[in-house]
Amino acid sequence: xxxxxxxxxxxxLGGFSISIGDKAIVDKNNQAKKPWSLLEYLITxxxxxxxxxxxxxxxxxxxxxxxxAGALKTLMFRVRKLxxxxxxxxxxxxxxxxxxxxxxxDLTTICDTDRFEDLCVQSEAPDLTAEKRLSLCLEAFSLYKxxxxxxxxxxxxxxxxxxxxxxxxxxxxxxILKMLEEKxxxxxxxxxxQQTISIDxxxxxxxxxxxxxxxxxxxxxxxxxxxxxxNDMFYNExxxxxxxxxxxxxxxxxxxxxxxxxxxxxxxxxLLEGGSNKGAFCCEPSVFRDIYQxxxxxxxxxxxxxxxxxxxxxxxxxxxxxxAVQTRAMDELGESIRNSLRRGDIFSRxxxxxxxxxxxxxxxxxxxxxxxxxIQNFKKEYSRKDLSITYSLQSVTPN
Numbered sequence: 001x002x003x004x005x006x007x008x009x010x011x012x013l014g015g016f017s018i019s020i021g022d023k024a025i026v027d028k029n030n031q032a033k034k035p036w037s038l039l040e041y042l043i044t045x046x047x048x049x050x051x052x053x054x055x056x057x058x059x060x061x062x063x064x065x066x067x068x069a070g071a072l073k074t075l076m077f078r079v080r081k082l083x084x085x086x087x088x089x090x091x092x093x094x095x096x097x098x099x100x101x102x103x104x105x106d107l108t109t110i111c112d113t114d115r116f117e118d119l120c121v122q123s124e125a126p127d128l129t130a131e132k133r134l135s136l137c138l139e140a141f142s143l144y145k146x147x148x149x150x151x152x153x154x155x156x157x158x159x160x161x162x163x164x165x166x167x168x169x170x171x172x173x174x175x176i177l178k179m180l181e182e183k184x185x186x187x188x189x190x191x192x193x194q195q196t197i198s199i200d201x202x203x204x205x206x207x208x209x210x211x212x213x214x215x216x217x218x219x220x221x222x223x224x225x226x227x228x229x230x231n232d233m234f235y236n237e238x239x240x241x242x243x244x245x246x247x248x249x250x251x252x253x254x255x256x257x258x259x260x261x262x263x264x265x266x267x268x269x270x271l272l273e274g275g276s277n278k279g280a281f282c283c284e285p286s287v288f289r290d291i292y293q294x295x296x297x298x299x300x301x302x303x304x305x306x307x308x309x310x311x312x313x314x315x316x317x318x319x320x321x322x323x324a325v326q327t328r329a330m331d332e333l334g335e336s337i338r339n340s341l342r343r344g345d346i347f348s349r350x351x352x353x354x355x356x357x358x359x360x361x362x363x364x365x366x367x368x369x370x371x372x373x374x375i376q377n378f379k380k381e382y383s384r385k386d387l388s389i390t391y392s393l394q395s396v397t398p399n
Contacts, residue, residue: 006020006107006108007020007107007108007109007110008020008093008104008107008108008109008110009110010043010109010110010111010112011111011112011145012040012043012044012111012112012113012148012149013112013113013116013143013144013145013146013147013148013165014144014145014146014147014150014199015027015145015146015150015151016036016040016149016151016152018043018083018086019086020086020087020088021087023085023086023087024085024086025082025083025085025086027151032078032082033151034059034075034078035075035078035079035081035082036082036151036152037059037152037155038055038059038075038076038079039079039082039083040149040152040158041055041058041157042079042094042101042102042103043103043109043111044157044161045103046102046103046104046105046109047105048102049097049099049100049101049102050100050101050102051099051100052069052072052099052100052101055072055101056068056069056071056072058157059072059075076094076096076101079094080093080094092104092106092107093107112143112145113148113165115143116140116143116144116165116168117165117168119136119137119139119140119143120140120168120171120172122136123136123137123140123172123175130179133179134176134179134180137172137175137176137179138176140172141172141173141176141192141195144165144169144172144199145199146199147162147165147166147199148161148162148165148166149161149162166200169200170200170203170205173192173196173203173205173206174205176192177189177192177193177205177206177209180192181209181212181213184216186213186214186216186217187217189209189210189212189213190210190213190214190217192206193206193207193209193210193213194210197210201233202233202237202238204243204246207226207230207246208245208246208249210226211223211226211227211230211249211253212249214226215252215253220253223253224253224254227249227250227253230246235327235330235349235352236323236327237323238323247284247285247286248286250284250286250287251286251287254284278338278339278343279338279339279341279343280337280338280339280340280341280342280343280344280345280346280347280357281343281344281345281346281347282334282337282338282346282347282348282349283346283347283348284348285348285349285350285356287348288346288347288348288350288356288358291346291358292308292358292396293399295358295396296396296397296398296399297398297399299396299397299398300398300399304360305360305361305363305395306358306359306360306361306395306396307358307359307361307364307367307393307394307395307396308356308357308358308393308394308395308396309356309357309358309359309367309370309371309391309392309393310350310354310355310356310357310391310392310393311333311337311354311355311357311371311374311375311389311390311391312353312354312389312390312391313326313329313330313333313353313354313387313388313389314353314387314388314390315386315387315388316386316387316388318388320352320353321353321387325384325387326352326353328382329382329384329387330349330352330353330355332378332381332382333355333374333378333382333389334347334349334355335381336374336375336377336378336381337355337357337374339377340370340373340374340377341357341359341370341374344360345357345358345359345360346358358396359393364393364395367393368391368393371391371393375389375391
């Protein structure tokens with residue numbers, strides 16, 4: 001059995017480091033990018049002898065060199081210099097023969113990626129208890145400090161491996177959060193979600209479960225605030241809307257008081273909370289849908305005339321605007337709608353470039369006049385020649 005001094009520990013998730021005993025090297029500043037990248041490649045594919053031609057093609061594919069074999073030898077010399085602080089003969093760590101190089105097979109190399117993958121596989125065994133399954137999943141989670149070789153993430157050979165481990169990680173997170181939700185272990189859910197978001201800020205699952213856990217643990221205000229931040233992030237960063245599942249959360253978390261009370265005046269205050277804002281009422285799409293369905297039922301009895309209206313912002317070709325312009329334009333259009341409609345009217349942001357409105361009005365022409373007024377008010381506040389606003393309206397009919 002090899003002693004601990006002869007075991008090489010390598011971390012590749014969230015950063016790159018190698019340690020033997022109490023000595024380690026870490027790629028902190030990435031000043032010598034190519035030597036570090038070659039070292040990462042040798043260790044990643046440590047189970048085989050890597051032909052010289054393969055390495056030359058990988059590292060000088062887009063470069064012209066009169067002596068690529070000589071350039072590879074020079075680069076390998078620089079790699080060995082990186083390894084010297086480990087205090088182990090570098091010729092033994094990287095072997096060489098006439099046609100290939102490779103990472104040592106004589107010493108045991110333990111990589112966090114292998115352990116992470118093994119734990120993910122073990123946790124899916126069918127005969128495990130719920131506690132053992134969760135324990136294995138949490139151990140795997142603790143190993144994933146970040147994406148695979150983040151400083152080399154755009155290297156062609158890194159991309160598919162990164163995708164593989166990141167997919168494993170996403171499935172792992174989903175399983176952990178479902179198990180914790182079943183146990184109603186909301187504090188651990190919150191902790192897991194926050195760690196996940198620090199690594200993958202744009203993954204919707206972690207945000208979804210974080211909002212649920214905050215709400216279920218009594219932090220409704222924090223749940224609402226995080227929902228709004230995530231909603232804004234999807235709009236502003238990617239010009240996309242969150243999923244329907246995510247939007248449905250709004251119904252749950254916006255119900256701020258759900259206990260039993262016999263005091264009708266208290267209930268009235270709750271119902272009026274946040275209702276003193278000037279202008280038309282802006283609501284979430286899920287709330288707009290519920291109000292629309294109520295209106296279709298009401299006009300069955302009253303026979304009132306109500307129009308569903310759509311405003312769309314685009315460039316002159318009918319395409320989405322650039323994200324920064326899109327964000328500003330939609331904000332301005334929202335304000336124009338709010339200030340142009342009556343206080344009893346409702347509207348909602350339907351997509352990254354559209355608003356929906358319900359207009360109780362007698363005729364199609366009246367509805368068209370209102371929409372033209374909104375567009376005119378918008379152009380007073382935000383005048384750009386490279387954008388276009390189109391509208392359409394349709395009479396609401398009973399179900």
